[in-house]
Every structure is written in structure tokens, then in C-alpha cells.
Amino acid sequence: MPHRRYVAPAALTATAMACLAFATPAWASSTIPLNPGHKGSTAAEAEEKCSDERFTGRTPGQDGWHFVLPGGAESGSFETLTLTFSDGSNTVTVKVPDSTDAYPDKFYTAGNTGRTIHAYLFTPAGWTLVDGSATISGEAAKFNLSHACPGTPAQSPSPTPSPTTSESPQPSGSPSESTSPTSSVTPSESGSPSESGSPSESGSPSESGSGSPSQSTGGNGGGDNDGDLPLTGVATTGIALGGLALIGGGALLMLRRRRDNITFTS
Numbered sequence: 001m002p003h004r005r006y007v008a009p010a011a012l013t014a015t016a017m018a019c020l021a022f023a024t025p026a027w028a029s030s031t032i033p034l035n036p037g038h039k040g041s042t043a044a045e046a047e048e049k050c051s052d053e054r055f056t057g058r059t060p061g062q063d064g065w066h067f068v069l070p071g072g073a074e075s076g077s078f079e080t081l082t083l084t085f086s087d088g089s090n091t092v093t094v095k096v097p098d099s100t101d102a103y104p105d106k107f108y109t110a111g112n113t114g115r116t117i118h119a120y121l122f123t124p125a126g127w128t129l130v131d132g133s134a135t136i137s138g139e140a141a142k143f144n145l146s147h148a149c150p151g152t153p154a155q156s157p158s159p160t161p162s163p164t165t166s167e168s169p170q171p172s173g174s175p176s177e178s179t180s181p182t183s184s185v186t187p188s189e190s191g192s193p194s195e196s197g198s199p200s201e202s203g204s205p206s207e208s209g210s211g212s213p214s215q216s217t218g219g220n221g222g223g224d225n226d227g228d229l230p231l232t233g234v235a236t237t238g239i240a241l242g243g244l245a246l247i248g249g250g251a252l253l254m255l256r257r258r259r260d261n262i263t264f265t266s
Contacts, residue, residue, distance in 0.1 A: 029079060030139055034132035038145040041129050049147035054120045057104070062122045064149035065129070069117040069136060076138025077116035078107055083132040085123060091130065096121055125151030 038046070043063035055064040069075055081096035096105040096119055108118040134143045 029135055029137055031133055031135050032140050032142055034083075034129075034134075035142045035144045038129065039131055041145065042126070043148035043150040046145055046148035048149065050149035052147065052149065054106070054108070054118075055149045058122055058149060058151065060152050061125050061154055062151045063125050063127060064151075065121045065123065066146045066148065067119040067121070067132075067134075067143055068146040069115075069119075069134070069140060069143050071138075071140045073113075073115070074138050075115075075117070075140040076136050077109075078119055078143075079135040079137055081119055081121075081132065081134045081143075083121070084130040085127040086130050087124065087127055092127070094121065094123065124153075126153035 043065065052066060058064045067081065069078055083094045085092045085094060094103050098105050104122040106120045107116045109115060110117045
């Protein structure tokens with residue numbers, strides 16, 4: 001009797017532990033890659049399925065992505081996803097679940113199996129899926145991009161067109177069109193001193209027809225600008241000859257009178 005009292009509890013404990021071992025098989029976590037055939041895809045290039053009810057909260061400027069873990073119970077469930085996207089200029093790494101809520105995401109279980117094999121993610125429209133990996137609770141070779149729903153990329157504002165015609169600081173007439181210095185009157189074309197009235201061409205006192213001193217000083221009395229010109233040349237010679245003639249005539253007249261006053265007595 002004492003031996004039976006100890007054997008019965010031990011047998012029940014062993015049976016219970018065996019049942020638990022078969023009911024919940026233990027799987028170690030593992031990391032698996034994204035299916036290589038899905039690398040470099042955009043949402044527009046993937047299988048489009050916008051009718052998926054999980055995409056109802058997506059805005060027009062977002063792409064919806066649905067990833068799935070294939071396989072049976074041995075694959076376990078998604079624990080985390082690490083996805084790399086390109087926005088056209090930079091590489092962006094997104095983790096699911098995302099604690100910052102920068103990119104809406106969600107894990108979903110598959111029916112009554114209790115396995116989390118569905119993952120949804122929203123990103124800005126137009127991004128390209130570059131690569132990815134997943135940590136799962138079981139064993140699998142890869143995970144897949146099941147389908148997507150493309151959005152409409154935001155249009156960047158076009159730059160304001162710059163004026164095509166601007167006023168040039170230079171004058172409208174080019175130097176070749178303006179009158180060049182060569183077209184102006186040069187000293188050779190203008191009246192040279194030889195062409196202008198020279199002293200030789202101007203009337204000399206003899207040719208100018210200036211009157212005698214009695215004529216140049218009229219009784220009407222001209223202004224200050226009518227000053228007499230000095231008598232030179234032929235006019236001075238005439239006056240001198242006239243004076244000599246008067247002196248000679250006077251001398252002859254005096255000699256004649258003296259001759260007439262002489263009386264001869266016999």
C-alpha cells in the first residue's frame with residue numbers, strides 16, 4: 001500500500017507533461033529573407049488588389065502592402081519585419097511593428113489557427129521595395145509580397161518660370177549702328193585755315209577801298225567800333241608826294257614874287 005501511494009502521483013505527472021509536449025511543440029525563432037523575386041518592386045508592379053478590406057484606411061497618397069508567411073504550423077508566426085524602401089533619392093528602413101507610427105502597419109492572424117502570418121503596411125506612394133527580412137517563431141525559407149494597392153504620388157510644385165526676355169543694360173542701338181567717330185566732320189573736311197579768308201585774300205588797305213582820312217572820319221561820327229585804320233602803303237606815299245608838291249609849289253611861288261619885285265634901272 002505505501003508503494004502504491006507514491007507510484008500513482010508520479011505516473012499522473014509524467015502523463016501530463018507528455019501531453020503538453022505533444023500539444024504545443026516548441027520552435028526556436030529564426031530570420032528569413034524576402035522572396036528575391038519581389039525585390040525592386042513597386043506597388044504598381046505587384047499584384048494589385050485594392051479590394052482587400054485591410055486597405056480601407058489607406059489615403060490616396062499611400063501605397064498599401066500585404067506580406068504573407070507561407071507554410072504550415074512549422075513556420076510559426078511573424079514576430080518582426082524589417083523592410084527597406086527607396087523613395088527615389090534615399091533609402092528608408094521600416095520596421096513592423098513600428099513603434100513611432102510613422103508608417104501604419106498591422107499583424108493579423110490566419111483564421112482559427114492562431115498563427116500571425118499576415119502583415120500590412122502603408123508607405124508614401126511611389127516607393128520601391130528594395131529588400132527585407134522577417135523574424136518568425138518557426139522555420140521557413142522565405143516570406144512573400146502577396147499583393148498591393150498603389151496610391152497616387154504627390155505632385156511636387158513646378159518651379160516658377162523665369163522671364164525669358166529681360167531688358168539688356170546695353171542701349172538698343174549697337175555701336176556698329178550708331179554714328180561712329182569716323183563719320184563726324186574731320187579737320188580735313190572742315191574749313192581749313194587755307195580755305196578760310198587769309199590775310200592775303202582779305203582786302204588790303206589798298207584794295208579795301210577805304211577812303212582817305214577825310215573820308216574815314218565822317219562828320220556823322222561812327223561808334224567806337226568805327227575806329228580808323230592806320231594809313232599804310234600807297235595812301236601814305238600819296239600824302240607824302242602831295243606834301244612835297246605843295247612845298248615845291250610854294251617855293252616857286254615865292255621865287256616868282258621876288259622876281260616880279262626886282263626892278264631894273266638903267
